[in-house]
Amino acid sequence: MALLKLSSSIASTSASLGVAPAIAHSSARSGGVALSWKHSCSPFHAALSSSPGCSSRALPSGVARASQATGVSAVSAEDLNEKFGAKGVKVQSGEGGLTKVVLSTPAGSEAEVYLYGGCVTSWKTSEGKDLLFVRPDAVFTGQKPISGGLPHCFPQFGPGPIQQHGFARNVSWEIASSQSDDETTTLVLQLKPSDYSRNMWDYEFLVTFKIVLGGEKLTTELVVENIDSKPFSFTTALHSYFKADASKTSVTGLKGCKRLDKPYEDPANPIEGQEDRDVIEFPGFVDTMYRETPSELLLDNGFGTKLSIKNEGWTDAVLWNPYLTMEACYKDFVCVENAKLAPVELQPGQSWTAKQFLSPL
Numbered sequence: 026m027a028l029l030k031l032s033s034s035i036a037s038t039s040a041s042l043g044v045a046p047a048i049a050h051s052s053a054r055s056g057g058v059a060l061s062w063k064h065s066c067s068p069f070h071a072a073l074s075s076s077p078g079c080s081s082r083a084l085p086s087g088v089a090r091a092s093q094a095t096g097v098s099a100v101s102a103e104d105l106n107e108k109f110g111a112k113g114v115k116v117q118s119g120e121g122g123l124t125k126v127v128l129s130t131p132a133g134s135e136a137e138v139y140l141y142g143g144c145v146t147s148w149k150t151s152e153g154k155d156l157l158f159v160r161p162d163a164v165f166t167g168q169k170p171i172s173g174g175l176p177h178c179f180p181q182f183g184p185g186p187i188q189q190h191g192f193a194r195n196v197s198w199e200i201a202s203s204q205s206d207d208e209t210t211t212l213v214l215q216l217k218p219s220d221y222s223r224n225m226w227d228y229e230f231l232v233t234f235k236i237v238l239g240g241e242k243l244t245t246e247l248v249v250e251n252i253d254s255k256p257f258s259f260t261t262a263l264h265s266y267f268k269a270d271a272s273k274t275s276v277t278g279l280k281g282c283k284r285l286d287k288p289y290e291d292p293a294n295p296i297e298g299q300e301d302r303d304v305i306e307f308p309g310f311v312d313t314m315y316r317e318t319p320s321e322l323l324l325d326n327g328f329g330t331k332l333s334i335k336n337e338g339w340t341d342a343v344l345w346n347p348y349l350t351m352e353a354c355y356k357d358f359v360c361v362e363n364a365k366l367a368p369v370e371l372q373p374g375q376s377w378t379a380k381q382f383l384s385p386l
């Protein structure tokens with residue numbers, strides 16, 4: 026069940042960061058890995074996706090390209106560090122000059138969060154193992170979503186009328202606050218409307234993303250508030266990329282759920298069914314949306330780590346592995362995405378909250 030509640034007050038933001046001109050840097054995370062993507066263009070991807078090689082067709086009028094959004098913070102990492110830096114919170118210039126926040130705890134766990142896309146790109150337990158995955162084709166230019174970690178799909182999961190997975194993953198978020206104590210480190214980001222977002226989704230909203238790193242756990246809370254004078258509705262997901270040996274990976278907990286399989290060539294027309302497997306593996310292309318999912322899924326990443334993926338408020342889930350359409354990396358990750366696939370309708374003043382709790386067992 027979605028948690029709908031009236032929002033009494035809107036948190037004020039300490040930083041004021043607009044969407045600023047793009048920087049010239051262009052840095053692939055691959056460190057020189059040769060890329061030979063076969064991610065060919067489905068009709069939907071061809072029109073709206075940021076996928077490599079899929080950007081040449083005309084867009085419906087009023088729809089902005091992802092590449093028109095730019096994500097460089099207007100305030101330098103040094104200034105932000107001055108304001109929000111603390112024990113366990115360091116604001117730094119990251120890949121491609123994009124601002125990142127490095128979170129750490131006394132127990133030795135660490136996370137990295139890029140303000141561009143409000144994207145957690147790394148989460149290391151105290152053993153130093155990064156449990157998240159960033160694709161080798163991910164770019165840190167501030168002009169395309171970072172493909173990896175925990176990107177946001179908002180205000181549309183898709184396919185739909187605006188760009189694939191919405192705009193939240195390809196705009197700069199602001200730091201609202203940071204905090205750390207002996208056990209946990211917390212970073213709160215906010216996303217506000219811009220000309221870019223209004224051009225495709227003309228609503229006034231406030232999205233708050235709280236990231237809490239504590240011991241061996243990574244908890245996130247997403248709050249969407251309608252601060253407009255008119256209602257709006259949205260769909261959303263936390264497009265979580267987990268490092269995995271896909272040939273040995275499995276997900277448990279979805280038996281009995283309604284499933285919608287998205288054919289690669291026609292993702293807008295999914296095939297309905299019901300999940301009858303206790304344990305789901307990834308032997309080939311997987312792109313399945315599950316409805317009314319339980320509050321906990323278990324991911325065995327094939328490297329000996331079992332991860333509990335709990336949630337509150339996320340009512341649906343998506344499993345994705347691109348298989349040979351991304352030959353260079355499909356063996357190395359799976360996406361297990363907490364999602365909200367049925368539109369959430371918010372009246373002015375209302376908000377919606379969903380939490381994700383990740384912890385190795």
Ligand SMILES: O=P(O)(O)OC[C@H]1O[C@@H](O)[C@H](O)[C@@H](O)[C@@H]1O
Nearest residue numbers: 074075076189287292312343345
């Ligand atoms: O390449 P993108 O835009 O990040 O999307 C990747 C995939 O994301 C998944 O969530 C979708 O179910 C897939 O259909 C999609 O291909």
